[in-house]
Amino acid sequence: MRDASWSSTMEVSFALTGNGYVLLAADMSAVHSIIKVKTDVDKIKELSPHLLMSTSGEPGDTVQFAEYIERNLRLYHIRNIYPLQPPSAASWIRRELADSLRSRSPYSVNLLLGGYDTGTYTPHLYWIDYLGTLAEVPFAAHGYGSYFALSLLDRYHDPEATLEEGLAVLRRCVDEVSKRLVVDPGKYLVKVVDKDGIRVVEL
Amino acid sequence: MQYNGGSVIAMAGKDCVAIASDLRLGVQSLGISSNFQRVFPVTDRIYIGLPGLATDVTTLHEQFRYRVNMYTIKEEREIEPQAFTQMVSSTLYERRFGPWFIEPVIAGMQKMPNGEYSPWIAATDLIGCINFAKDFVVAGTASEKLFGVAEGLWEPDLEPDDLFETISQTLLNAVDRDAYSGWGAVVHVITKDKVVTRTLKGRMD
Numbered sequence: 001m002r003d004a005s006w007s008s009t010m011e012v013s014f015a016l017t018g019n020g021y022v023l024l025a026a027d028m029s030a031v032h033s034i035i036k037v038k039t040d041v042d043k044i045k046e047l048s049p050h051l052l053m054s055t056s057g058e059p060g061d062t063v064q065f066a067e068y069i070e071r072n073l074r075l076y077h078i079r080n081i082y083p084l085q086p087p088s089a090a091s092w093i094r095r096e097l098a099d100s101l102r103s104r105s106p107y108s109v110n111l112l113l114g115g116y117d118t119g120t121y122t123p124h125l126y127w128i129d130y131l132g133t134l135a136e137v138p139f140a141a142h143g144y145g146s147y148f149a150l151s152l153l154d155r156y157h158d159p160e161a162t163l164e165e166g167l168a169v170l171r172r173c174v175d176e177v178s179k180r181l182v183v184d185p186g187k188y189l190v191k192v193v194d195k196d197g198i199r200v201v202e203l
Numbered sequence: 204m205q206y207n208g209g210s211v212i213a214m215a216g217k218d219c220v221a222i223a224s225d226l227r228l229g230v231q232s233l234g235i236s237s238n239f240q241r242v243f244p245v246t247d248r249i250y251i252g253l254p255g256l257a258t259d260v261t262t263l264h265e266q267f268r269y270r271v272n273m274y275t276i277k278e279e280r281e282i283e284p285q286a287f288t289q290m291v292s293s294t295l296y297e298r299r300f301g302p303w304f305i306e307p308v309i310a311g312m313q314k315m316p317n318g319e320y321s322p323w324i325a326a327t328d329l330i331g332c333i334n335f336a337k338d339f340v341v342a343g344t345a346s347e348k349l350f351g352v353a354e355g356l357w358e359p360d361l362e363p364d365d366l367f368e369t370i371s372q373t374l375l376n377a378v379d380r381d382a383y384s385g386w387g388a389v390v391h392v393i394t395k396d397k398v399v400t401r402t403l404k405g406r407m408d
Contacts, residue, residue, distance in 0.1 A: 095265075098258050102301070127235055132258035133207065135228050135236040146233065 011056040012145030012185045013043065014173050015112040015125050016157055017138050018166035021194035022114030022123045025170055025203075026054045027185035036186070044191045047073045048083035051115040052193050053093075056142050057130060058108040065109045069093055086115030086124040090134060098132025106130070110142045116193050123194070141173075144181055149173040163192065163201075171203055204255055204304055204329075206231065208383030209241055210343030211252030212374055213310040214357060215322035215336075216366035219394045222250045222310035222324075223374045225345075225405070227386035228257055237386040237407070245271055246281045247398070248320070249311035250391050251291070254343035255329070256304035263305055266294060284311030284323035288333060295331030302329045306342040312395050320395040339373075345381035352377045363399070367392050371403055379406055 013026040030038040044054045045066045053069065055062040077083040084092065090113050100106045113126040127133075127140040139153040140146075156169045170190065178184045190201050208229045213222040228239035241260050242252040251267065253260045270290055274282050282290070291307050306329055313323040326340035327333050334340060339357050341349035352373045361369055371390055378384040388403040 094258075094261065098262050101258065129230070131256070132262070133228070134261055135239055135257075137236050137238075140235070150233070 010183060010185065011043075011143045012141075012177055012181075013054045013056055013112055013143060014141040014145055014149045014153075014170065015054065015114050015139065016153060016166060016169060017114075017123045017125045017159060018161040018163060019159070020116070020121075020123060021163055021166065021192050022052070022116065022125050023163075023166050023170055023190065023192050023201075024052050024054050024112060024114050025174065025188045025190045026056070028187045028189050029185055030059070039186055042189060044189055045070055046191075046198050047089065048077055049197050050118055050193055051083070051086060051089055051113070052191055052198060053114075054112045054142075056110050061107045061109050065096075065107045069096070085117050085119055086113065086126070087117070089113070089115065090124070090126040090128070090136075094128055094132050094134040097128065097130060101130070101132055112140055112142060114193055116195060118195075121195065145173070145177050145185075148176045148180055152176055163194075167201065167203065174203060204306070205344055205383060207255075207257040208344050208381075209239070209254045209257075210341070210345040210349060210374070210378060210381065210384040211242065211254045211308045212339060212341045212349050212353065212370060212377075213252065213308045213324040213326070214339040214353070214361075214366060214370045214373075215324050216361035216363065218320070218322070219361075219363045219366055219392060220310045220312065220322040220324055221363075221366050221370040221390060221392045222252055222308065223370045223388060223390040224252050224254070224343075225374065225378045225384045225386060225388050227384055229383060232382065234386060240389070242389060242391060243267075244398070245287060245311075248393060248395070249282070249284050249287055249309065250393060250398075251287075252308040252310075252342070253305050254308070255306055259303040259305045263294070263303055263307075267291070270294065284309060284313045284325075287311070288323075288325045288327075288335070292327055292331035292333050295327060295329065299330055304329055308340055308342050310391075310393060312393055344383040345377045348377035348380045349373065363392050363394055367399070367401070375403065375405055
């Protein structure tokens with residue numbers, strides 16, 4: 001695998017879909033080698049009224065890339081009145097990463113893209129890595145958290161679950177990572193997107 | 204080639220061809236998705252399978268869609284499997300010294316001068332060297348196993364239903380011996396006037 005720094009792989013983010021919503025959770029810590037520098041970082045960007053994106057990876061790249069995506073999607077929204085729907089936004093973001101991969105200075109950014117399609121009234125979740133690999137999935141995770149969370153989600157995920165049930169499953173994932181990962185990532189930020197837009201929710 | 208895993212096989216029958224693939228997407232040994240499509244329709248009678256690096260699966264699928272659309276507009280006709288195979292080959296060879304990490308498999312029904320259709324299956328390596336076969340072609344992480352099982356199960360002039368059974372058993376049994384392939388499968392059986400697509404359950408371990 002690619003040589004990744006501690007900070008980028010110790011990051012944890014999960015997401016899952018439920019009945020009409022997508023939940024995204026990401027840890028809030030910024031780490032430099034063995035030092036926890038910050039514990040209030042928002043790694044989940046609000047790209048448009050119904051689109052969320054969590055970023056992890058190389059510290060500088062994540063912010064640069066997320067802002068580039070955010071501003072271009074905002075521009076699209078202003079020009080066309082309607083924002084890009086999740087499937088189209090996912091395709092475009094993937095292409096940006098895929099082109100970047102074979103450029104002189106590729107972005108090393110892994111993403112989870114969650115959105116609510118206001119045209120078809122369906123939630124969408126996409127798993128995207130720094131290579132430009134795109135997969136639409138019912139639940140997803142990046143970083144070391146994926147080794148714990150994916151097996152839990154295999155067992156407990158329900159695509160028809162209510163928000164409360166979804167949050168309960170998410171809590172299981174967070175608790176398991178705190179319990180079994182050598183370093184507890186600390187606090188998590190949880191955001192949900194549904195027909196009413198984006199909200200921050202308490203775990 | 205091994206990073207995301209995945210395998211594709213194509214077989215020729217009597218007035219039909221079949222192409223099948225597993226549905227796994229992984230990152231090394233970690234499974235990410237059990238519904239990752241890597242076989243795509245090109246025309247009503249051509250399908251292409253793109254096993255290899257998953258980012259290039261999507262990029263090449265988009266690239267081929269663009270090139271086939273341009274061909275259709277300029278030529279005012281649909282592309283035939285033979286021409287499409289050459290298009291795949293030259294697209295890959297364009298990146299000779301920095302290749303797409305994909306080993307395409309093509310299956311289709313080729314229109315003959317007399318108006319009849321004949322089976323066409325071909326595969327290329329990652330830089331576009333064409334392998335045209337009369338029986339079957341394989342690619343992906345389970346390719347060695349696919350060769351073995353296909354060599355034992357395939358026979359000439361299979362009818363569509365029998366070809367479906369043969370290709371399904373070949374794929375399912377080959378991917379069960381490969382850690383990087385599996386997690387379900389999809390099979391397309393192509394005849395001159397229709398395509399039958401079936402999704403198969405597989406072992407989930």
